[in-house]
Every structure is written in C-alpha cells, then in structure tokens.
Amino acid sequence: MFLKELSAMPGISGDETKVRNFIREKLLEMGIKNFTDTMGNLFAVKEGQRKDKNPELMIAAHMDEVGLMVSSVEKSGHLRFYKVGGVDEKSLISKPVRIGTDGIRGVIGAKAVHLQKKGEREKALEVDNLYIDIGAKNKEDAEKVVKPGDFVSFDTEAESWGSIFKGKALDNRAGCAALLELLSRKFDCGFTAVFTVQEEVGMRGAKVAAYRINPKVALVIETTTAADFAEVKEHNEATTLGKGPALTIRDESVIVHPQLLERLIEVAEVEKIPYQFRRFLGNYTDAGAISQSRSGVPTGVISTPCRYLHAPASLINLNDLRHLVEIAGGFIRSVAGKGLF
Amino acid sequence: MDLHNFLQEITQKDGVSGYEDTIGDYLAGAFAPLVDEVRKDNLGNRFFYKKGSGEDALRVMLCAHMDEIGLITTRIDEKGFLSFSSLGGFDPRTLPGQDVTLRGRELTYGLIGFKPAHLWKEDEKGKAVKMEDLFIDTGLSPEILRERVPVGTVAAIKRNFLSLQGECRAGKALDDRAGLAVLWECARELTRLRHNAEIFLVATVQEEVGTRGAVVSTFGIAPDLGIAVDVCHGTFPGAAEHEVSSLGEGPVIAYGPNIHPQIAGKLQETAREYHLPCQKDFSTGPTGTDARSIQVSLEGVPAGLLSIPLRYMHTSVELVDLEDIKSGGRLLAYFIAGLNRSFVEGLSCF
Numbered sequence: 270m271f272l273k274e275l276s277a278m279p280g281i282s283g284d285e286t287k288v289r290n291f292i293r294e295k296l297l298e299m300g301i302k303n304f305t306d307t308m309g310n311l312f313a314v315k316e317g318q319r320k321d322k323n324p325e326l327m328i329a330a331h332m333d334e335v336g337l338m339v340s341s342v343e344k345s346g347h348l349r350f351y352k353v354g355g356v357d358e359k360s361l362i363s364k365p366v367r368i369g370t371d372g373i374r375g376v377i378g379a380k381a382v383h384l385q386k387k388g389e390r391e392k393a394l395e396v397d398n399l400y401i402d403i404g405a406k407n408k409e410d411a412e413k414v415v416k417p418g419d420f421v422s423f424d425t426e427a428e429s430w431g432s433i434f435k436g437k438a439l440d441n442r443a444g445c446a447a448l449l450e451l452l453s454r455k456f457d458c459g460f461t462a463v464f465t466v467q468e469e470v471g472m473r474g475a476k477v478a479a480y481r482i483n484p485k486v487a488l489v490i491e492t493t494t495a496a497d498f499a500e501v502k503e504h505n506e507a508t509t510l511g512k513g514p515a516l517t518i519r520d521e522s523v524i525v526h527p528q529l530l531e532r533l534i535e536v537a538e539v540e541k542i543p544y545q546f547r548r549f550l551g552n553y554t555d556a557g558a559i560s561q562s563r564s565g566v567p568t569g570v571i572s573t574p575c576r577y578l579h580a581p582a583s584l585i586n587l588n589d590l591r592h593l594v595e596i597a598g599g600f601i602r603s604v605a606g607k608g609l610f
Numbered sequence: 611m612d613l614h615n616f617l618q619e620i621t622q623k624d625g626v627s628g629y630e631d632t633i634g635d636y637l638a639g640a641f642a643p644l645v646d647e648v649r650k651d652n653l654g655n656r657f658f659y660k661k662g663s664g665e666d667a668l669r670v671m672l673c674a675h676m677d678e679i680g681l682i683t684t685r686i687d688e689k690g691f692l693s694f695s696s697l698g699g700f701d702p703r704t705l706p707g708q709d710v711t712l713r714g715r716e717l718t719y720g721l722i723g724f725k726p727a728h729l730w731k732e733d734e735k736g737k738a739v740k741m742e743d744l745f746i747d748t749g750l751s752p753e754i755l756r757e758r759v760p761v762g763t764v765a766a767i768k769r770n771f772l773s774l775q776g777e778c779r780a781g782k783a784l785d786d787r788a789g790l791a792v793l794w795e796c797a798r799e800l801t802r803l804r805h806n807a808e809i810f811l812v813a814t815v816q817e818e819v820g821t822r823g824a825v826v827s828t829f830g831i832a833p834d835l836g837i838a839v840d841v842c843h844g845t846f847p848g849a850a851e852h853e854v855s856s857l858g859e860g861p862v863i864a865y866g867p868n869i870h871p872q873i874a875g876k877l878q879e880t881a882r883e884y885h886l887p888c889q890k891d892f893s894t895g896p897t898g899t900d901a902r903s904i905q906v907s908l909e910g911v912p913a914g915l916l917s918i919p920l921r922y923m924h925t926s927v928e929l930v931d932l933e934d935i936k937s938g939g940r941l942l943a944y945f946i947a948g949l950n951r952s953f954v955e956g957l958s959c960f
Contacts, residue, residue: 383923435709
C-alpha cells in the first residue's frame with residue numbers, strides 16, 4: 270500500500286492536487302480508466318471480471334486533510350493563519366509546517382516559557398494568538414515566497430513502528446491507500462471508486478460525485494477517532510486500535526441502512542475478520558452526502574481507528590487497515606454474488 | 611564541515627540534563643582536531659584545551675552547555691501509555707503531538723498523546739493542557755514496555771533540523787547547541803590567530819537544572835576569567851521590546867551585576883575594532899546561564915556572557931540565524947587574541 274507516500278504529501282481541502290496526481294499515476298499504472306470533475310474529484314472505473322455483474326456500487330475515500338491557510342503577512346514577516354477544517358488547535362504549537370505549492374518551510378512558534386506571566390500558561394493558545402515563522406527578515410522578504418491564501422500542511426515524518434504507523438493526514442490517506450489496494454485486486458463485479466475532495470469542510474466533493482455516479486449502493490472508507498486511553502471509560506473510547514476496522518451504525522450525518530450494515534457484519538463474521546463498532550455518535554463523513562443524493566443511496570461506512578485525528582501526527586494499527594481492505598473486498602464479492610436488496 | 615552541517619549534527623544528538631554522553635562524545639570528536647587536548651571530568655563536562663603562546667600563563671574559560679531539557683517516564687499504565695515528568699522547564703502546551711526518542715534498554719520511538727476533542731468537557735476547552743493530561747504513546751503493550759523502556763527511562767525531544775529562509779535554522783536543543791557552535795567557530799578561528807592565553811573551551815552538563823556543570827568545571831580550571839555562551843530571547847510578535855533581541859543583527863553582549871563591566875566593555879570594543887555586529891542586553895541579577903556560577907566560583911572569577919538571539923526558547927522549533935553564530939565565534943576569538951596580563955590584573959582593581 271502507498272500509505273507512506275500518501276501521508277507525507279500535502280492535500281488540504283481545496284488543494285488536493287498532489288494527492289490526486291499521485292493516485293492518478295497509480296491508476297494509469299494499473300490501467301484503470303479515470304476522470305475528474307469540476308471540483309477535482311477523481312473517479313476510477315473498475316471493470317469486473319464478469320460483464321453481467323454490475324451492481325452500481327460506489328466506493329469513496331476522501332483525499333483532503335485538515336490544515337491551515339495563510340491569512341496575512343505581518344510587518345515582521347510572521348504569518349497569521351486560518352484553520353481549514355477541524356484542526357486540533359491544542360497541538361499546533363512547536364510544530365513544523367510546509368506552505369504553498371513550493372512547500373516553503375516554517376514553524377509555529379510561541380512565547381518562551383521564561384517570558385510568560387503568571388496565569389498565561391493556564392490558557393489554551395488559539396489560532397488568533399499563533400503565527401508561522403519562515404525565518405523571513407520582514408514582510409517584503411516573506412512575500413517573496415508566500416502569500417495570503419497559501420495552504421499550509423503539517424510537516425510530519427511518516428514512520429512505521431512495528432504494526433503501528435505514525436504520520437500526518439492518516440484521515441483519510443489510510444482510506445485512499447485502502448481504496449487503491451482494492452482497485453488493484455480482481456472482482457467479479459465492477460465498481461466506481463471516487464477519491465473525493467473537501468470532505469473536511471462539509472462533505473462537498475462527495476455530494477456532486479454521488480449525483481454523477483447515481484449508485485444503487487455506496488461504501489465510504491474512512492479513518493475515525495480512537496480514544497482508547499487508560500483513564501477513558503470503554504464506552505467513551507469510540508474505537509480501539511488493533512481490534513479491527515470500525516463499522517458505523519450512525520453518526521451526525523447518516524444512519525447506516527440496517528441491511529447494508531448487516532451485510533458488512535456478515536462478511537466479517539463469515540470470513541472471520543476482526544471488526545468493531547464505532548462507539549461514538551458525533552462527526553460526519555462523506556456518507557452523509559452520498560446517502561442523501563438524488564432519491565437516496567444506502568451507504569455504509571468502514572473506518573480505520575486512529576489516535577490523534579486532525580493533529581500534526583496520528584497513529585493507526587496497520588492490521589486494522591489490512592482487515593478493512595479484507596472486509597471491503599468481501600463486501601464487493603458479496604454484493605456481486607447475491608446483490609444487496 | 612560547515613556551520614550548517616555542524617549544527618545539524620549536534621541538534622540530532624540527544625543530551626538530556628544528566629545524560630549528556632552521546633552529545634559529549636560527538637563534541638569530543640569534533641573539537642579534537644582543533645585543540646591540543648580533550649578531557650572529561652567526573653560529572654561529564656568536556657574540556658577542549660588549547661595552549662597559548664605567552665609566558666604569563668593566562669587561563670581563559672569559554673563555556674556553552676550541551677544539555678537540553680527532556681522528559682523522564684514515571685509510570686506504565688495498564689494500556690501501555692507512559693506518564694512522565696520533565697527534566698527542565700517545558701510549557702506543556704508545546705508538547706501534544708511531539709515526537710520523542712526513548713533511550714531504554716532498546717531504542718524506542720513515541721509520540722506525546724492527549725485526549726481528543728470529543729472528550730474535552732465544556733469548561734476544559736479554553737484551558738491549556740497540563741503535564742498530567744499528557745502521556746507518551748509508543749503503540750506497545752505494557753508487557754513489552756516493561757522490558758524495553760522501564761519506568762525512569764529518559765526521553766529526548768525528536769525534531770529534524772530545518773532550513774528556513776536565508777540563514778535561519780530551526781530545531782530542538784538550539785538552546786544551547788547554538789552556543790556550542792559559537793565555541794566551534796571560535797576554535798576554528800583561533801587556529802589562525804596568535805594568542806597569549808591558554809584556552810579552555812568547555813561543553814558543560816546540567817545547566818538546565820541549575821548550572822551544575824559550570825560550578826565544577828570552573829573549579830576544575832580555575833580560570834582568570836570565564837565567558838558563558840548561551841542563547842537569549844529573539845523577537846516575536848507581541849514581545850516587549852526590552853525583553854528581546856533581533857535575529858541577524860549579531861550576538862548579544864550582556865551587562866549587569868553578573869557581568870564584569872570590563873569584560874563586557876572589551877567585547878564591545880573588540881566588535882567595534884573588527885567591524886563585527888553586536889547587540890546589548892541588560893540583566894538585573896544573576897543571569898539564567900552558566901555565568902551566574904562562574905562569577906561566584908573559587909575566590910571569584912570575572913564573568914562575561916555572550917548570547918545568540920533565539921526565538922521560541924524551550925520548544926522543539928527554536929530558531930536562530932547562522933550569521934549571529936559566525937559573528938559570535940569571531941568576536942570571541944579576537945577578544946581572546948587581544949588579552950594580556952595587564953587586562954586580567956585590571957579586573958580586580960575597583
């Protein structure tokens with residue numbers, strides 16, 4: 270899987286170019302027909318081994334990640350910024366970033382602990398109080414290489430620690446890697462894979478993609494929060510690393526069609542693949558947009574559990590990702606074999 | 611090797627206070643070709659000694675601390691997360707999402723974790739994270755952790771050395787590896803200069819926990835004068851002007867009760883004579899550097915302090931300008947070359 274490459278490249282919502290180009294290159298290598306739309310969604314048409322099997326299945330994974338955008342350049346040459354998507358503000362300080370298409374390096378600084386007045390350290394530093402330093406002498410010097418509107422991504426090394434994988438943007442490059450893996454395998458039935466844009470700013474790419482594809486059924490491959498820490502009660506963990514991919518029953522954007530959920534569970538049970546339920550009702554995914562497309566599309570969600578989602582560095586267990594691919598593959602075979610409804 | 615490469619090398623070596631062997635061994639190798647003798651004392655301070663040409667046997671000490679702030683594990687919980695406390699002063703808000711290197715029985719990498727947003731209570735949202743909310747996540751089970759990284763394992767901050775615009779560089783432990791780079795530049799410059807004084811360049815230990823390395827190394831050397839090379843706060847948005855110095859405008863000469871006025875004066879004069887940029891900074895009491903201990907060692911050792919402006923001190927993205935380090939090294943070399951017995955004798959004439 271291409272997780273390491275996918276995690277390392279920038280692709281903030283609205284600027285998914287590098288991710289899209291990378292995936293398109295892989296599709297071309299696999300000989301898979303593909304095209305894009307006006308928003309930048311990337312569609313891959315996977316042919317089945319048998320032409321009579323055409324379940325009109327859409328499988329989606331979003332390419333975009335949360336990040337920042339330069340809002341202004343100060344006289345001193347420091348950059349102020351906005352958040353793009355639900356970035357974890359508490360983990361921004363003391364992190365390196367890359368700015369714009371040239372990937373200009375910068376750091377998010379903060380007042381040294383020695384200079385803080387009593388009580389200052391009690392308050393969280395929000396985006397309004399933070400800035401990026403690229404080492405420019407002043408505004409003019411900075412504006413030679415950056416400008417307001419430039420997208421900013423975290424600069425985090427992707428690494429494997431045994432079965433644990435650390436990197437940025439695992440939400441949802443893990444999903445992109447899984448979908449690419451599925452595209453490389455052989456199935457009786459075809460499906461349309463969509464690498465969507467702008468999920469993190471409101472499921473916007475998936476909305477128009479689903480309209481275009483007009484699927485009968487859809488599966489969203491995602492990455493979801495895990496809070497499996499010692500002090501957290503089990504029912505608050507949301508998901509647990511290493512216990513298999515998480516199936517969504519409902520979240521803020523969708524209630525998964527019961528028959529579809531049952532089919533996913535059946536696949537996992539029959540093929541003895543570990544899985545868990547996502548035990549948290551918050552947040553949304555592309556399933557929200559796809560399920561309400563046209564006259565409605567039954568849509569399922571399967572996710573890789575991930576610690577420190579939307580932060581500069583996240584952790585997943587690679588076994589969960591592998592098992593996700595197995596369940597999704599089993600689901601495709603099951604739909605080809607006996608249809609869905 | 612140039613300054614960029616040297617600084618990159620020394621910021622990639624760990625040296626948490628009390629555990630400075632890795633960085634110390636590297637420095638010993640790097641300074642050896644530039645000096646006459648390399649020595650290590652009982653606490654781990656490294657002395658790089660260079661003979662002088664004169665007969666009046668002046669002894670000059672220049673020091674920069676090689677320790678950095680770090681963490682030490684205090685507990686392995688039932689799910690395999692490591693609690694920790696700090697060695698040196700951290701702002702806990704800088705730690706979530708930080709990579710660390712654990713030097714246990716086996717080298718192990720970790721990430722500083724914290725609970726996700728959906729678990730923050732309403733009244734916790736605007737509040738800062740506290741040290742006790744944080745933990746190190748290695749993804750390993752408690753059983754494996756007890757084998758590999760037992761409680762009491764030291765963790766160092768992990769961060770690549772980053773090249774920013776122009777001569778700016780960012781990374782971890784530039785407090786005070788920037789100072790060590792000044793000593794290295796100075797030693798290189800001195801190979802080309804004739805100097806009367808014997809020189810002891812010292813990489814000190816345990817500055818961050820109370821300038822302890824400086825205490826014993828000053829005693830060990832008994833110098834005629836000593837200069838600490840450390841970092842001071844560089845400008846940043848919202849900073850009070852009197853608290854900060856500008857990056858790229860030269861090293862900063864300290865003044866105040868901790869500093870012998872004639873040493874500060876001679877540094878200033880040397881800078882003027884050789885057209886080297888420099889800035890001034892004023893401290894009202896003992897400085898937070900090795901100079902505070904040098905001054906009150908033995909029967910009293912005249913102390914000076916030269917600082918490199920640095921932004922975001924005690925974070926993993928400390929930021930300096932290479933030009934300041936180069937100017938600092940040159941300034942100290944010319945200062946030393948200009949020393950003689952009568953200047954040193956004058957230091958006790960008040």
